[in-house]
Amino acid sequence: MTEGWVKVEAGGGEELLLQVGGIWDARNVTRLDPQLRGLGPAANITLDLSQLERLDTAGAWLLFRTLKEYRNRGGRAEVTGLTTSIEAMLEQVAANDTPAEIEPPRPNALRAMVEDVGGGAVDVVIEAKQQIAFLGLLLETLARSIRHPSRLRLVPLVHHMEQVGFNALPIVGLISFLIGVVLAYQGATQLQRFGAEIFVVNLIAVSVLREIAILLTAIVVAGRSGSAFTAEIGSMVVNEEVDAMRTLGLDPMEVLVLPRVLALVITLPLLAFFADMMGLFGGMLMCWGALDISPALFLERLQDAVSPWSFWVGIIKAPFFAFLIAMVGCLEGLRVTRSAESVGQQTTRSVVTSIFLVIVVDALFSIFFATVGV
Amino acid sequence: MEPVIRIRGLRTQFGDQVVHENLDLDVRQGEILGIVGGSGTGKSVLLRTIIGLNHPAAGTIEVFGQNLAEVSPAERLAVEQRWGVLFQDGALFSSLTVAQNIEVPMKEHLGMPARLRDEIAALKIAMVGLPPEAGSKYPSELSGGMRKRAGLARSLALDPDLIFLDEPTAGLDPIGAANFDQLIRRLADNLGLTVFMVTHDLDSLNAICDRIAVLAEKHVMVVGPMVEMLRHEHPWLREYFHGPRARAARPQAQERAQEIGNEMEVKLNGD
Structure with missing residues (x-):
């Protein structure tokens, strides 16, 4: 067996004779293809296939295409040395010679950009409307459950509290602790220049309690649990489990959404409290190690530095953030269409949207607390 | 002639669960072999083991005379380019159009240069009976039957000598399934393909398979043409090939059995 080859035996002027031999299969056509394109100006072609050892559809296509080219030019195209199997292969290719579309037509770039911008804007409005509608539905379900507490599903509630609350303790604790350490270190180097190291306690206490602990916790939980809500509910939608629930007279809002929302609303304040403590603890250790501020002195300064409101400002925000994260997570899960890719897309969307909303609402809270003066 | 696939003493297991034990099977050059067996007998596992997606716990698998467990990665790649696989739902890449899938x-x-790829992709699209405009569609825009045809076109992209089909007619309506059966038969005849086909479809077995291998009790219990299956006395085989669903598919095969019987009689009498 030899690799495929083609030899041009130039006939007189108008005539072209090609010798074709060896193996003409898919592995050889990349090499053979350029040799058969633009063979020259001759009017008629004859292919001698007597030395062809093997032909598959890819090789047959090259031969057929060459013959077709000469025929279309009005010339004569002939084949000699055909065996039955080679003839069958050439016929097979000839029978399937229909050009196909490869890619969908691309719209004009400028038009596509304008369309994207417009489509994006419309999507935002649609999504906002859906979120408001979902909020209403959720509050209605909540009100119904408060009136008939027996309909509240306790086992899933506790299960989700464990998942989103208890199991998040290590990561939330570690991150808050490290942020406390970083704040103490960065604050100390700046304040030392003024001989005011002791105020690092105020810096840590106020920033951790009012903003950082709760914000970080909310972001970690959005990434960890908001995404999990979307993926869990989304894969149930793909499996038609949610449709099955509806046909069995179960309300997905009550069975899937409410336990998740309540679980997060209950546990996020607790997580925020834990994050507060770990942040302060990290700051305290750093102060002790790097600034010689003893824990006793740290605690004393702490009591001077913060009012109870500093603590409450952080904690009050927690249930609101929790509600947002859980609501967005569940809504995006229910918006999954019946394909696996859409689970991934909605999960990404859920995390981005919930972190965005958390930060917007945090800004609104800042304005509110500044106005009321706490 | 050397078999295309030769399996000897194969054992596959997942943890403690043994799926195949001492399984032997030959697939001959140019035949369409149907693999049948009850649910959970490891038909798809067998297919996945041959193409190297599962690792056997013991035994040898030779494809085109090469033991795939021992060859170098380069040799393995060369063997892999000589076979094509059609997964159950086509397993097309969702981010690419049908034509681009075939070109991968x-x-x-x-x-290959882009122009030649486009030409050959168009050829394959026509060969599996898809309309030309299907080439620019994404898999999500196709029906189940079209996805299978597109998957078949991709498995034929490199002009393989051997193709593996995992339940090719599952999920198709009877007309679509019959058409797909004929497509496989036609392609196998025209291109000289060897086909290894896992199926539950009695009509397919009847219409296009040259031989049938029955997986039961962790090994290949019987291999042979349909007529042999119909004569076999094993209770599972009797139930499978003589059950209520088989009855509709059977007459054709029985006729064929009858014909073969008649021919043999004629020959015997002639002697």
Whole structure:
């Protein structure tokens, strides 16, 4: 067996004779293809296939295409040395010679950009409307459950509290602790220049309690649990489990959404409290190690530095953030269409949207607390 | 002639669960072999083990005379380019159009120029009976039957000698399934393909398979043409090939059995 080859035996002027031999299969056509394109100006072609050892559809296509080219030019195209199997292969290719579309037509770039911008804007409005509608539905379900507490599903509630609350303790604790350490270190180097190291306690206490602990916790939980809500509910939608629930007279809002929302609303304040403590603890250790501020002195300064409101400002925000994260997570899960890719897309969307909303609402809270003066 | 696939003493297991034990099977050059067996007998596992997606716990698998467990990665790749696989739902890449899906192996392994790839992809699309406009569609825009045809076109991209089909007619309506059966038969005849087909479809077995291998009790219990299956006395086989669903598919095969019987009689009498 030899690799495929083609030899041009130039006939007189108008005539072209090609010798074709060896193996003409898919592995050889990349090499053979350029040799058969633009063979020259001759009017008629004859292919001698007597030395062809093997032909598959890819090789047959090259031969057929060459013959077709000469025929279309009005010339004569002939084949000699055909065996039955080679003839069958050439016929097979000839029978399937229909050009196909490869890619969908691309719209004009400028038009596509304008369309994207417009489509994006419309999507935002649609999504906002859906979120408001979902909020209403959720509050209605909540009100119904408060009136008939027996309909509240306790086992899933506790299960989700464990998942989103208890199991998040290590990561939330570690991150808050490290942020406390970083704040103490960065604050100390700046304040030392003024001989005011002791105020690092105020810096840590106020920033951790009012903003950082709760914000970080909310972001970690959005990434960890908001995404999990979307993926869990989304894969149930793909499996038609949610449709099955509806046909069995179960309300997905009550069975899937409410336990998740309540679980997060209950546990996020607790997580925020834990994050507060770990942040302060990290700051305290750093102060002790790097600034010689003893824990006793740290605690004393702490009591001077913060009012109870500093603590409450952080904690009050927690249930609101929790509600947002859980609501967005569940809504995006229910918006999954019946394909696996859409689970991934909605999960990404859920995390981005919930972190965005958390930060917007945090800004609104800042304005509110500044106005009321706490 | 040397068999295309030769399996000897194969054992596959997942943890403690043994799926195949001491399984032997030969697939002959140019035949369409149907693999049948009850649910959970490891038909798809067998297919996945042959193409190297599962690792056997013991035994040898030779494809084109090469033991795939011992060859170098380069040799393995060369063997892999000689077979095509059609997964149950086509397993098309969702981010690519049908034509681009077909072009993937040509681009990746053979470095074909774009123009030639487009021409050959169009050829394959026509060969599996898809309309030309299907080439620019994404898999999500196709029906189940079209996805299978597109998957078949991709498995034929490199002009393989051997194709593996995992339940090719599952999920198709009877007309679509019959058409797909005929497509496989036609392609196998025209291109000289060897086909290894896992199926539950009695009509397919009847219409296009040259031989049938029955998986039961962790090994290949019987291999042979349909007529042999119908004569076999094993209770599971009797139930499978003589059950209520088989009855509709059977007459054709029985006729054929009858014909073969008649021919033999004629020959015997002639002697």
